[in-house]
Amino acid sequence: MVAYLIRRLVQAVLILIGVSFVTFVLLYLVPADPARQIAGRSATAATVESIREQLGLNLPFYEQYWRYFVNLIQGDFGRSYIQKSQVGELIAARLPPTLLLMAAAICAELVFGLTMGVIAAANRRRIGDNLLMIVSFVGVSAPQFVVGILLLYLFAVKLGWFPIGGYGTAAHIVLPALSLGFLGAGWYSRMMRSSMLDVLEQDYVRTARAKGAGRWRVIVAHAVPNALLPVIAMIGIDIGLFMSGIVVVESVFGWPGIGQLAWQAIQRVDIPVIMGVTVVSATAIVLGNLLADLVAPFIDPRIKLR
Amino acid sequence: ATVSWAEEPHMGGTMTVTYKDDVSTLDPAIGYDWQNWSMIKSLFDGLMDYRPGTTELVPDLAEGYEISGDGKTYTFTLRQGVKFHNGREMTADDVKYSLERVIDPKTQSPGAGFFGAIEGFEALNSGEADTLSGVEAVDDYTVRITLSRPDATFLHVMALNFAHVVPKEAVEEWGQDFGKHPVGTGAYSMEEWTLGQRVVFARNEDYYKEGVPRLDKIVFEVGQEPIVALLRLERGETDIAGDGIPPAKFLQVTKDPKYEGMIVEGDQLHTGYVTMNVAMKPFDDVRVRKAVNMAINKDRIVRIINGRAAPANQPLPPLMPGYAEDYEGIPYDPDGAKALLAEAGYGDGFETELFVANTDPQPRIAQAIQQDLAQIGIKAQIKALAQANVIAAGGEKDQAPMIWSGGMAWIADFPDPSNFYGPILGCGGAVPGGWNWSWYCNEELDKRAVAADAMVDTAKQDERIAEWRDIFVAIQEEAPWAPIFNEKRYTIRSKRLGGPDAIFVDPVHIPVHYDYVYIKEDQ
Amino acid sequence: MAILRQLARRKLALFGLAVIAVVVGAAFAAPWIVAYSPNEQLFDGLTLEGAPLPPDGRFWFGTDLLGRDLFSRIVYGARTSLIIGIVANGAAVLIGAVVGVTAGFLRGFVGAALMRFTDLMMAFPALLLAIVLAAIFSPSLWIVALVIAMVNWVQVARVIYTETTSITERDFVTAERSLGATPPRILMRHVLPHLVSTMVVWGTLGIATTVLLEATLSYLGVGVQPPTPSWGNIIFENQTYFATAPWLVFVPGIAIVMLALAFNLVGDALRDILDPTQKGRF
Amino acid sequence: MTASGDIVLDVRGLSAEARSEEGGKVILDDVSFSVRAGETLCIAGESGSGKSITSLSLMRLLPGSVRVTGGEALLAGRDLLALSEREMRRVRGDEIAMIFQEPMTSLNPVMTVGRQLTEALRMHRDMPARAARARALEMLEAVRLSEPSRRLAQYPHELSGGMRQRVMIAMALSCNPKVLIADEPTTALDVTVQAQILSLMNDLKSEFGTAVVLITHDMGVVAEMADHVLVMNRGRVVETGDVFSIFSEPRDPYTRGLLAAVPRLGSLADRDGPRVRGAPRATPPAPAPEGAPVVSVRDLTVRFDIHGGLLQRPIRRVHAVEGISFDIRPGETLSLVGESGCGKSTTGKALLNLVPWSGAVEIAGHRTAGLDDRAMRPVRRDIQMIFQDPFASLDPRMTVGDLVAEPLVIHDLARGAEIDERVAWLFERVGLEPQHRTRHPHEFSGGQRQRICIARALSVGPKVIVADESVSALDVSVQAQVLELMQELQAELGIAYLFISHDMAVVEEVSHRVAVMYFGQIVEIGPRRAVFTDPCHAYTQRLLEAVPIADPRRRRGDLSSLSGEVPTPIRPLDFSPHHVTLNDRGGGHFAADAMPS
Ligand SMILES: Nc1ncnc2c1ncn2[C@@H]1O[C@H](COP(=O)(O)OP(=O)(O)OP(=O)(O)O)[C@@H](O)[C@H]1O
Ligand SMILES: Nc1ncnc2c1ncn2[C@@H]1O[C@H](COP(=O)(O)OP(=O)(O)OP(=O)(O)O)[C@@H](O)[C@H]1O
Numbered sequence A: 001m002v003a004y005l006i007r008r009l010v011q012a013v014l015i016l017i018g019v020s021f022v023t024f025v026l027l028y029l030v031p032a033d034p035a036r037q038i039a040g041r042s043a044t045a046a047t048v049e050s051i052r053e054q055l056g057l058n059l060p061f062y063e064q065y066w067r068y069f070v071n072l073i074q075g076d077f078g079r080s081y082i083q084k085s086q087v088g089e090l091i092a093a094r095l096p097p098t099l100l101l102m103a104a105a106i107c108a109e110l111v112f113g114l115t116m117g118v119i120a121a122a123n124r125r126r127i128g129d130n131l132l133m134i135v136s137f138v139g140v141s142a143p144q145f146v147v148g149i150l151l152l153y154l155f156a157v158k159l160g161w162f163p164i165g166g167y168g169t170a171a172h173i174v175l176p177a178l179s180l181g182f183l184g185a186g187w188y189s190r191m192m193r194s195s196m197l198d199v200l201e202q203d204y205v206r207t208a209r210a211k212g213a214g215r216w217r218v219i220v221a222h223a224v225p226n227a228l229l230p231v232i233a234m235i236g237i238d239i240g241l242f243m244s245g246i247v248v249v250e251s252v253f254g255w256p257g258i259g260q261l262a263w264q265a266i267q268r269v270d271i272p273v274i275m276g277v278t279v280v281s282a283t284a285i286v287l288g289n290l291l292a293d294l295v296a297p298f299i300d301p302r303i304k305l306r
Numbered sequence B: 001a002t003v004s005w006a007e008e009p010h011m012g013g014t015m016t017v018t019y020k021d022d023v024s025t026l027d028p029a030i031g032y033d034w035q036n037w038s039m040i041k042s043l044f045d046g047l048m049d050y051r052p053g054t055t056e057l058v059p060d061l062a063e064g065y066e067i068s069g070d071g072k073t074y075t076f077t078l079r080q081g082v083k084f085h086n087g088r089e090m091t092a093d094d095v096k097y098s099l100e101r102v103i104d105p106k107t108q109s110p111g112a113g114f115f116g117a118i119e120g121f122e123a124l125n126s127g128e129a130d131t132l133s134g135v136e137a138v139d140d141y142t143v144r145i146t147l148s149r150p151d152a153t154f155l156h157v158m159a160l161n162f163a164h165v166v167p168k169e170a171v172e173e174w175g176q177d178f179g180k181h182p183v184g185t186g187a188y189s190m191e192e193w194t195l196g197q198r199v200v201f202a203r204n205e206d207y208y209k210e211g212v213p214r215l216d217k218i219v220f221e222v223g224q225e226p227i228v229a230l231l232r233l234e235r236g237e238t239d240i241a242g243d244g245i246p247p248a249k250f251l252q253v254t255k256d257p258k259y260e261g262m263i264v265e266g267d268q269l270h271t272g273y274v275t276m277n278v279a280m281k282p283f284d285d286v287r288v289r290k291a292v293n294m295a296i297n298k299d300r301i302v303r304i305i306n307g308r309a310a311p312a313n314q315p316l317p318p319l320m321p322g323y324a325e326d327y328e329g330i331p332y333d334p335d336g337a338k339a340l341l342a343e344a345g346y347g348d349g350f351e352t353e354l355f356v357a358n359t360d361p362q363p364r365i366a367q368a369i370q371q372d373l374a375q376i377g378i379k380a381q382i383k384a385l386a387q388a389n390v391i392a393a394g395g396e397k398d399q400a401p402m403i404w405s406g407g408m409a410w411i412a413d414f415p416d417p418s419n420f421y422g423p424i425l426g427c428g429g430a431v432p433g434g435w436n437w438s439w440y441c442n443e444e445l446d447k448r449a450v451a452a453d454a455m456v457d458t459a460k461q462d463e464r465i466a467e468w469r470d471i472f473v474a475i476q477e478e479a480p481w482a483p484i485f486n487e488k489r490y491t492i493r494s495k496r497l498g499g500p501d502a503i504f505v506d507p508v509h510i511p512v513h514y515d516y517v518y519i520k521e522d523q
Numbered sequence C: 001m002a003i004l005r006q007l008a009r010r011k012l013a014l015f016g017l018a019v020i021a022v023v024v025g026a027a028f029a030a031p032w033i034v035a036y037s038p039n040e041q042l043f044d045g046l047t048l049e050g051a052p053l054p055p056d057g058r059f060w061f062g063t064d065l066l067g068r069d070l071f072s073r074i075v076y077g078a079r080t081s082l083i084i085g086i087v088a089n090g091a092a093v094l095i096g097a098v099v100g101v102t103a104g105f106l107r108g109f110v111g112a113a114l115m116r117f118t119d120l121m122m123a124f125p126a127l128l129l130a131i132v133l134a135a136i137f138s139p140s141l142w143i144v145a146l147v148i149a150m151v152n153w154v155q156v157a158r159v160i161y162t163e164t165t166s167i168t169e170r171d172f173v174t175a176e177r178s179l180g181a182t183p184p185r186i187l188m189r190h191v192l193p194h195l196v197s198t199m200v201v202w203g204t205l206g207i208a209t210t211v212l213l214e215a216t217l218s219y220l221g222v223g224v225q226p227p228t229p230s231w232g233n234i235i236f237e238n239q240t241y242f243a244t245a246p247w248l249v250f251v252p253g254i255a256i257v258m259l260a261l262a263f264n265l266v267g268d269a270l271r272d273i274l275d276p277t278q279k280g281r282f
Numbered sequence D: 001m002t003a004s005g006d007i008v009l010d011v012r013g014l015s016a017e018a019r020s021e022e023g024g025k026v027i028l029d030d031v032s033f034s035v036r037a038g039e040t041l042c043i044a045g046e047s048g049s050g051k052s053i054t055s056l057s058l059m060r061l062l063p064g065s066v067r068v069t070g071g072e073a074l075l076a077g078r079d080l081l082a083l084s085e086r087e088m089r090r091v092r093g094d095e096i097a098m099i100f101q102e103p104m105t106s107l108n109p110v111m112t113v114g115r116q117l118t119e120a121l122r123m124h125r126d127m128p129a130r131a132a133r134a135r136a137l138e139m140l141e142a143v144r145l146s147e148p149s150r151r152l153a154q155y156p157h158e159l160s161g162g163m164r165q166r167v168m169i170a171m172a173l174s175c176n177p178k179v180l181i182a183d184e185p186t187t188a189l190d191v192t193v194q195a196q197i198l199s200l201m202n203d204l205k206s207e208f209g210t211a212v213v214l215i216t217h218d219m220g221v222v223a224e225m226a227d228h229v230l231v232m233n234r235g236r237v238v239e240t241g242d243v244f245s246i247f248s249e250p251r252d253p254y255t256r257g258l259l260a261a262v263p264r265l266g267s268l269a270d271r272d273g274p275r276v277r278g279a280p281r282a283t284p285p286a287p288a289p290e291g292a293p294v295v296s297v298r299d300l301t302v303r304f305d306i307h308g309g310l311l312q313r314p315i316r317r318v319h320a321v322e323g324i325s326f327d328i329r330p331g332e333t334l335s336l337v338g339e340s341g342c343g344k345s346t347t348g349k350a351l352l353n354l355v356p357w358s359g360a361v362e363i364a365g366h367r368t369a370g371l372d373d374r375a376m377r378p379v380r381r382d383i384q385m386i387f388q389d390p391f392a393s394l395d396p397r398m399t400v401g402d403l404v405a406e407p408l409v410i411h412d413l414a415r416g417a418e419i420d421e422r423v424a425w426l427f428e429r430v431g432l433e434p435q436h437r438t439r440h441p442h443e444f445s446g447g448q449r450q451r452i453c454i455a456r457a458l459s460v461g462p463k464v465i466v467a468d469e470s471v472s473a474l475d476v477s478v479q480a481q482v483l484e485l486m487q488e489l490q491a492e493l494g495i496a497y498l499f500i501s502h503d504m505a506v507v508e509e510v511s512h513r514v515a516v517m518y519f520g521q522i523v524e525i526g527p528r529r530a531v532f533t534d535p536c537h538a539y540t541q542r543l544l545e546a547v548p549i550a551d552p553r554r555r556r557g558d559l560s561s562l563s564g565e566v567p568t569p570i571r572p573l574d575f576s577p578h579h580v581t582l583n584d585r586g587g588g589h590f591a592a593d594a595m596p597s
């Protein structure tokens, strides 16, 4: 177990180094000169050159990366070209809203998705199943910005039940969380349904029924815990989807999280911030996967981490 | 213009201003976007300033100044007893330090270039010297600045944020984070900054100007979508929508009686234009450039942005001294444009690219231009990129044939025509990484420009302005740009805010002059 | 053919096929369907104040902020979505399949290296990657397709890899080995044919994902360049008007949902038909 | 022995139908029987005859596509088929309980044994947790599970198959049901474990006075367990009666055929060599014990490393096969018997170089050590393999004609029309219609598929065929046919077989010589007759003792001596196994004295 954890962590670190390297290469290729950007429109060539030197932009590529890397492992993400603050601080300030939003969205999608999946599986091939599955199909087919704008239009503009956007109270989080979770709810309900259908065909479910367990007892006590397994593995992967989703959802709802930070940084080619956000997101994704794997043995005693 | 104070302002209260984007930095040497520009102005002061609501220069931290006959030496007498927010008195050494700091390449100030006229600039800026030989603290309250050439805009330069005075000890304490912990002499001091959420300014009790500021506190809330901000303003939760009226809401808001009396309209020092790269074919031909000018239906573009601008016919905006009132420009005339193109040998038109920033509404405006160009046979492919990428492309000689300036546009740094020339139309800006995206370089005009800026004599000011007018008319005759429109400003504020309209559309303080706004007593 | 017949027996799949048929038909016949050019900024397409016109008998879906006929733009936008959907996803499936099969069949060092690279790509937030890529290569229709392919192949590679390894462990492959079949023969005759259905399924389901990603990129302004209409960039151009001119956002929004839904429905049905062991899975 | 009590379950005219695309298909037709308390009724019949459907109908657990169309099933006077689902739920697990075939999958993997055991008690008896636990413990003791209190906290995957089946039985009996239905409860288990479970069931039946309905396709089990027998075929009852009369004087031709096909252990005790079946087309050659062996194996060892730890280095090792040696001569059948996991299949695979191994193997003169797939190609013309699951070993996407032609193409033995001819001939040779060549594997029955596999193996003209459990999955009648075919081919072509099986009765029928494997090593090897009549090694004896014999007059009585689980072959890296030494018992019969460790 400890060996497993260490190995996975080493793997995770290697992946993150890979991610940071690839991103660095990509951003190196972006056709915009940070030094000129910083120097502004009144700058002389000398100023630009001096800035370039200070930022190490005139070093060979691999040296630039090495510098970045050495700072990175000391927890230093560098300074924003535009905002001038420490990237770490910027991200730290933006992370709580994003985490809050993601947590709310995960709750929303799990609650809706799993319930829908279980109900659909329990009513297999009946009208309820069909309806729920159509809903879930729409869920996986609707881009988040469409869902977001629609929710905004209906519940904020027309009905006025929720604020149009912003951050602060519990009411603010409802619509963004639903927009972010809508897609996931669609996925989870479909996964849960098929997983449930699989499980319901297993011998042990028949055993439970042979013991005289009722329909819902069979479903809730015997089938759901087993069906959850493949779904749990998905939650880790989900973090990746969320990281993409927040860019859109945060921009639709003006949610002050790292999605917006990333988007602003990309607009202005604020390379240290883009790097920072990518590395942080990748960390979240990698840790999410790791966590899912670590949780799995608690749900399925057959799984041994080696 | 003068501003009339109809009533005695009430003191106290808190005003809330909303913005979408984070406040980036409040370091006067570095902050250079329209959002932090006026915030910095309330935290710091410079030797010079403008009379509120106008473009009229007045001494600020300086009590007065003297200009030598050759226009090369400026001697400023400092106001006594002005204190930084940390309690220390501001002296001539601080002025010298602040100017050196801006020019020092380690500061990475985007404003260093403005001070090129000061003697010793080159040495300091290139890192050869550590001090600025042209600035001398004669005594605690006297600063003498020597220029290497006469510069009529120098007092404007001294009014720029970049020339604002900072205390050395605070800068050294915070280092690169000074922009997050600003300490100045301004009307307000920094009270709280929660990254990504809010910035709070508090009244500077020691402020040297009587009766200023009027408010106890200003709360800047960031991360607020313009539409949301408008709604909150309507509900009375906030006082100023920093990003203005969102275009989508503009028609509705201006017609809605609910907003009656909340909107102030004004002009700004802005021109939106299309650059044509004279270094690239076929824009090396003035006839082609003129044809483009003639082809664009500016009225329709103004209509597309719901009339929030006025069509432009020359580089300078109307508010700018030197604006040629009676100049007709190049009129809209598609048929004439076609003829001109044919004359230039492009009867069948040609293909080119139009670069534009990818934030709404810029791509839309570019498409309108694109359609107009198509009418005369020019097939312009739109390249909507992140603004940094457009700027980078403009700074290369052979990248961007045409650029729509919207979103990155030139709002003047100071209200002088010179500012509209040097970096964006003069030879100095036509270098790699420069901002002269049309790469237009007319040596003769450059000489005239230098000469005009050497006319420091106050008596010759009208002559100087007339010369500038002629320079810009001459440029427009060569048509390196197609000026499209001058954007207007609309500030929307809550009804409880008081003050003359002019400070709500202050030409240098956007969106409002924070120092002079007050909250009406009955609110 | 048998597959088509089976598809036709499923109501939802049939609905999906019908939607796809309509969209494909519209894309092909666009010039004959629409009354206005999609890019023509009509003088009377805006009110005098510059506001867009709501849907009426003349402009079925209303006009956009430049006074263009939204119906024409939606119809032409179908082309964009389909081209990107098919090209980008085709490329993604191809890359993914090559990587997945190579890794799954060769195993060893090459396989491990390929899969580690895939893991690395999995750790990227897909949208960020796509946006950065789009910023490097200034976007055009084909570049957008390429960018999407570069992001989307990863999942296909994973699926194909797992599938390949599981096939190579099945008895009949062992049987073939014991008959003396060479690895290339096993690959060509016994492994690849079993992957075809997976690729077909991904080829269909992936189009839905691709259409959505294109829309999202365009929505963020880094997708297909104006004035070429794409359902995503129509929303991008008009989104701030969603309260005052809702048709500008909801018509393209519904179009995107419908097309993605259609491909999802058909893909899902195909999976049921082609791969009964994966019934109803996602 | 027949402690006949009252009739507890009385089934009359049970009929069922399966919904299909062409409409209803009758799968149970007028099935009637009754069971008395303390009595065992065996339902026998071949695959698909409706045994499981019958039992599921009684439990009312039929799959959605099947429904009961008529009849009644009276349990203590109540018609089970007419109860509402709620009422039925109360009956299930309480008055009528069921055990299923697959012990590996019939227990919920994420619930502890304890929770699963107490669930029924708490539901039906409303027992408090402590009482339920006490009762569960009691039941685990009753099914003679070692360390019962520890088991309660364990998860199913921590138990072996036999242990799980005991848990299942404990669970089924925990509420003292009147009727216990056991659907193939021992089919998936090793013979020794099967013997234990069967004797346990017998004990519990008399102890609890339960009426048992035992479903099986194994006539040996029937003979061993039944008081009464019900023979089913195609959803109908073909014959019913008490066990002795069914076995001694079967009336129905189907029953007679079934019984005739069943191999009976010991029936060849008076003869050498395999049973000679049917009417061979060629004269059976005298088994050629002399001559150079086609397969010669010396010190074959196969070990698999289990990786783990920080660097994924080997941490433990599976000693699947440990230093075994044997020869097979042309035309000879050497059988490899032993219980699950003892290394039989691995040995077979090693011969074809499908797993890495060490030692020396010589096949028709080729030394195969260290050869890669390419170098093995000529060897693979001499040695071929038939797998246990014919369906899995045929690529489902190819036509069977192409499948059989594969080896011809691979080895370039034929081209163009020649291929077709060869395939047609091969089809005919194994008893398939040549015109079925264009069909796909799923369009054939299990027996036919195995014939296809045989045809494919034959197509290269091998000298040796490794047949890994090739008939284990088949019904007895089909099994008999396939075995007959194999023998025929041997007689005709002089093929040698390495016949891998766990079924002693089948092995007795087909082998010239037999090797008994235990724990990766051969503990006894010799001529078939010698091994079966004079087993020298304790394990061989135990194995033979455990085989149920399809003759109710030869019941073995108490089998509880056969306890003990097979130890695991997973060992630490530094483990060096002790190889048994085989002593000559004369006549080519060798046996070890000790148990391998
Ligand atoms: N779910 C089902 N739907 C339709 N037909 C079924 C279903 N289950 C079984 N059958 C059919 O019912 C018949 C009897 O099946 P059953 O499972 O009772 O056979 P069995 O005697 O138990 O065979 P085995 O020994 O293989 O378990 C078979 O012809 C089978 O095809
Ligand atoms: N590829 C492998 N990796 C690790 N262990 C293996 C592998 N193949 C087989 N084993 C182990 O080797 C041992 C022998 O397996 P083998 O399949 O030869 O048994 P068997 O006698 O054929 O049993 P069965 O009757 O169940 O088929 C078992 O413990 C098995 O788990």
Ligand SMILES: [Mg+2]
Residues within 6 Å of the ligand: D051, D052, D053, D183
């Ligand atoms: Mg059965």
Ligand SMILES: [Mg+2]
Residues within 6 Å of the ligand: D344, D345, D346, D469
């Ligand atoms: Mg085996």
